Amino acid sequence: MTVPRSFSVFAIVFAVAYAVVYVIAVWKNYALFTYHPATNEFALGIEKGKDGVAAMYWYGWIATSTIAASVAGLVACYLPQRLTQGLWSGWSWVAPLCAIPVFCYLLKGYFLR
Amino acid sequence: MITVLLIIHALLAVALLGAVTHQAVSVWLPARKPVGSFVGRFRSVSGASYVNAIIVLYLCQSVLGGVLIYPEFRVSVRPVLEQLGLWAPLGIFDLKEHFTVIGMATLPAYWYFWRQPLAEQHAHTRAALTALLAFIVWWNFLVGHILNNIRGFGS
Numbered sequence: 039m040t041v042p043r044s045f046s047v048f049a050i051v052f053a054v055a056y057a058v059v060y061v062i063a064v065w066k067n068y069a070l071f072t073y074h075p076a077t078n079e080f081a082l083g084i085e086k087g088k089d090g091v092a093a094m095y096w097y098g099w100i101a102t103s104t105i106a107a108s109v110a111g112l113v114a115c116y117l118p119q120r121l122t123q124g125l126w127s128g129w130s131w132v133a134p135l136c137a138i139p140v141f142c143y144l145l146k147g148y149f150l151r
Numbered sequence: 152m153i154t155v156l157l158i159i160h161a162l163l164a165v166a167l168l169g170a171v172t173h174q175a176v177s178v179w180l181p182a183r184k185p186v187g188s189f190v191g192r193f194r195s196v197s198g199a200s201y202v203n204a205i206i207v208l209y210l211c212q213s214v215l216g217g218v219l220i221y222p223e224f225r226v227s228v229r230p231v232l233e234q235l236g237l238w239a240p241l242g243i244f245d246l247k248e249h250f251t252v253i254g255m256a257t258l259p260a261y262w263y264f265w266r267q268p269l270a271e272q273h274a275h276t277r278a279a280l281t282a283l284l285a286f287i288v289w290w291n292f293l294v295g296h297i298l299n300n301i302r303g304f305g306s
Contacts, residue, residue, distance in 0.1 A: 075225045
C-alpha cells in the first residue's frame with residue numbers, strides 16, 4: 039500500500055495534538071458532549087449527573103481531542119514541506135509519554151486521601 | 152450479558168498482551184543469533200508481523216471496554232466502590248481510561264513507523280512507541296484484573 043509522505047507529518051502532529059488537547063480537555067472539562075449512563079442520554083456540552091449517577095464526560099473529551107487533533111494533523115499536511123521536513127518523529131511518543139505523569143498528578147487526590 | 156462481554160474483553164486482552172509483549176521484547180531484547188530455547192524464540196520473533204493485530208485488538212478492546220462495558224461500570228460498580236471508600240482502585244481505573252486514550256493517539260504513528268520496509272532512521276521511534284503501548288496494555292490488563300477481583304462477574 040502506498041502511503042503519502044505527508045502521512046508521517048499527520049501522524050506525528052496528530053499524536054502530539056491529541057495528547058495535549060486531551061490533557062487540557064480533562065483538566066478543564068472541555069467535553070464536546072455529556073453521556074448519562076443512568077438514563078442512556080446524550081447532551082451537548084457539559085451537564086451534571088442524573089438520577090444519582092455521575093455524568094460521563096470521557097466520550098466528550100475523546101470527541102474534543104479527536105476533532106482537534108485531526109484538524110491539526112490535516113493542517114500540518116498542507117504546510118510547505120520546508121516547514122515539516124525536519125519534524126522529529128520522536129514527538130509522536132514524547133508528547134503522549136509526558137501526558138502520563140500529568141494524569142497521575144491530576145488524579146493524585148485518589149491516592150492521598 | 153455484561154459477564155459475557157467481560158469474558159470476551161479478558162480473552163482479547165490476553166491476545167493483545169501477548170502480541171505487544173512479543174513485539175516489545177523483539178525490539179528491546181532481540182536475539183543476536185538463532186537460539187532454540189523458549190526465551191530465545193520469544194525474543195527472535197518478527198516484530199513487524201504483530202502491528203496490524205495489535206492495532207485491531209487495541210481498537211476492539213477500546214470499543215468493547217469503553218463503549219459496551221464502561222457505562223455499566225459507572226452505574227453499577229463505581230458508586231459501590233465510592234461508598235466503600237476504595238479510592239486507590241478508582242484512581243488507577245481512571246488512569247486506565249486516560250492511558251487508553253493516550254495509546255489511541257499514538258496508533259497512526261505506530262502504524263506508519265512500523266510499515267515495511269522498516270526505515271532504519273525511525274528505529275528508536277518504533278521502539279519507544281512499542282514500549283509505550285506495551286506499558287499501557289500491561290497497566291490496563293492488571294488494573295482491569297484488580298477491579299474485576301474487587302467487584303466483577305455479576306457480583
